[in-house]
Amino acid sequence: MSRPDYAKERYGISSMIQSQEKPGKQCFLVLRQQQFNVQALVAVGDHASKQMVKFAANINKESIIDVEGIVRKIYVISLAEPRLPLQLDDAIRPEVEESCQEQKQTSTSQAIFRLQSGICHLFRETLINKGFVEIQTPKIISAASEGGANVFTVSYFKNNAYLAQSPQLYKQMCICADFEKVFCIGPVFRAEDSNTHRHLTEFVGLDIEMAFNYHYHEVVEEIADTLVQIFKGLQERFQTEIQTVNKQFPCEPFKFLEPTLRLEYCEALAMLREAGVEMGDEEDLRLYDTDFYVLDKYPLAVRPFYTMPDPRNPKHSNSYDMFMRGEEILSGAQRIHDPQLLTERALHHGIDLEKIKAYIDSFRFGAPPHAGGGIGLERVTMLFLGLHNVRQTSMFP
Template sequence: MAEQDKAVADLAEQVEQVVLGEDGKPLSKKALKKLEKEQEKKRRQEERLAREAAERAAREAAEPDVAVGMYGRAPLNMSQTRTDTVWTEVKDLSEAMVGQTVNVQARIQDSRLTGGRMCFLVLREHAATVQALVQADDVAVSRKMVRFADSVPAESIVSVTAEVVRPVETVKSCTVGSVELRVSKLFVTSEVVRQLPFSIEDASRSEEDCEANPALARVALDTRLDGRVVDLRTTPNNAIFKLQHAVCQLFREYLVRQGATEIHSPKIISTASEGGSNVFQITYFKRHAYLAQSPQLYKQACIAADFGKVFEIAPVFRAEDSNTYRHMTEYVGLDLECAFREHYHEVMYMIGEMFVYIFRGLEERWAHELAAVRRQYPSEPLKFDDKPLRLEYKDAVALLRGAGVEIGDFDDLSTPQERLLGELVRKEHGTDFFMLDKFPLAVRPFYTMPDPTDGNYSNSYDFFLRGQEIMSGAQRIHDPALLKERIRAFGIDAAPLEDYIRAFEYACPPHAGGGVGLERVVMFYLGIPNIRLASLFPRDPKRVDP
């Protein structure tokens, strides 16, 4: 038995000594000897490199650090002190400041170590970026400081003191490219201590870049939204929400100039605000209540209360199980309601002019942000006229039929039909923005005023942007008898609407208005592919976090 074990062991040793070549055949003794020499050479080289690195590290550790006190991790800011330090924002850096020393607080978006004596940083504050250089000079900046700068995790916040200098050539990768910062002090104010869900660079790429180079990483929509705090840091996203703010600002500016009053209506209500079933029911103490589908009834109450013109910017809740690119369960509504003297077109055209004011203002006052978004989401500038185009619903039906679409006289428009209509209008009238008037009465809410000449239609309108609806509105019924008739026609229980009806029994002026979806305006204006990208923290049937 012992002899058999020895024979097996000898055979195993022989097998281990067999080395196969690339062709799968055993190497000759000569080739094997050559291979062993190469492996030994490689081992000695690795040992030498490791020894040299250790010696270099030891020398550097023994070197006096000329930058002691000029870099490191700052103490936790608990508002211990307040100084007279003057801080400069990255976006404000310019050639006029060359030679000046500035203090900047920003995130490290990227770092690159070069030769052990230089570290290039990309500093980002909000949507602005600038290149900074930490360079060892053995006088004020040490190699230890350079290595420290490179070791700070991306997206950490640092405070730097630096001289503004002209770069050798314009830094095209930064929004501020005509200058760079030569850093003399660098302290970490807040350090990243958890792995980022994705890189800012990956999240900032356009679809065109990814298609041109399939090796580039794509960040999926759900991944973005799960890590929304990081996603919102990208320059395009930062710009999207500055533009969203701009739409609200311009909306408010225009209406205030028209003499409108901003109101704030309740969002917890006792009954479905428009008589529909797509409402969120909530527990309200010992009974049920609902989240408002719109401020519609309260806007009209304010008109009955002689406010004249009112508007509101507030959340709207819709319990619709719609999982599309343009629907959410919570969005921001820009609502308005106005009394008029003779005809609802007084209000409709005012709203049209309001949109023109918004579009013009975005182009003239937020051009920088528009450019930042279009780098990631390319789109053509919006085509629109100073006087908005008005079409009647009958015209739309005729255009669609002329393009081969089968549609009834009183059918509501589907999303594909809306898009096609937008293309037809752009081709025929040269505009991406138009008003569609006189919708069929059957597809509008109970409070919509019927057309006085044809009861099949109504005094209602939608506004379209790039072929998709961004606002729905109408003249409202202000006569209580007609209102009750329409409520009965819809089969709605009038009891919960008693307060609403009573407002008109006290006499109410004729009025009209509408509701705008803020995220839709931003989405379609910018050509963004999904409404969730235009919502800060979107809510839909599948998402209630973060």
């Protein structure tokens, strides 16, 4: 099959003007449509007058134009301000990390958020293929879902309500209602210091919950496999986007193992990490040649009230975190499914039982052993691409 001769065809495109140069009686235009650029030439001749060349050279950058045929006609569809607050050349500099409208228009940002959309699609596709049911959960709730103080309080008529820290309680109630395996994608709110490279007060959570038969590691393996399928899908379907981002922010390709590496950390090491003491574990992890791994058996004291204690050591818990490039992207655990133990743990955390009565009651009519976890979408995007600030992967940080 012969290659078509596109030069003989006429085309019309709608795009933004990224830059212009006017050497003599011609004008070069760099036109951008999402993450792709094309160069056009307007030259004085049979198809363009001097006025056309001058007109093209003086259209404001970031204006949206229609280009018809072989650059015969240019229509300004949406005129940009003559002086932009931040030029596109400045917006794509690696040291510029704060998000703004101009940054969203760069090829790099287009690639980042198209890949992020792919993560959501692959997450949903993989779990539906595994038999999971997608659910939607309330975001205005009557009690702090994690039992902590880091919640946003909102006025709810004559009472106080809270923005959900996670869909945790509702996921579990669905498991108790015999849904067996559920997931949801939605906003999560955390009233905590977000002045770091990896924290946001509002982010998108990818949450999973499922019943298991014998051991909570069945769930750990299911979640880890889901993430591996996402990594594979990104590498197979989004190479153009990955390469576009790497041109501006070079990094090593993301590496992972099958099956996923799972390590058990003792209580002392976990507590030293919480205190910020370096133990040299990252050097040890390099021996495994993977950017994705699971840490298991965290201290019970640092986990939410609904976390199942380790039956072999009550100071530990059946909980786990998952990491990409050394940073946490998922926190999860086996949940307490016994209402008496759940009540005791809620009281231990100072939670008003009346406000979570419906949650506790859902376990009184038979609840299977179950576990799950919550993934931060923006953090996964950041770490997969090797970026250094989660605000680069938040559309509106």
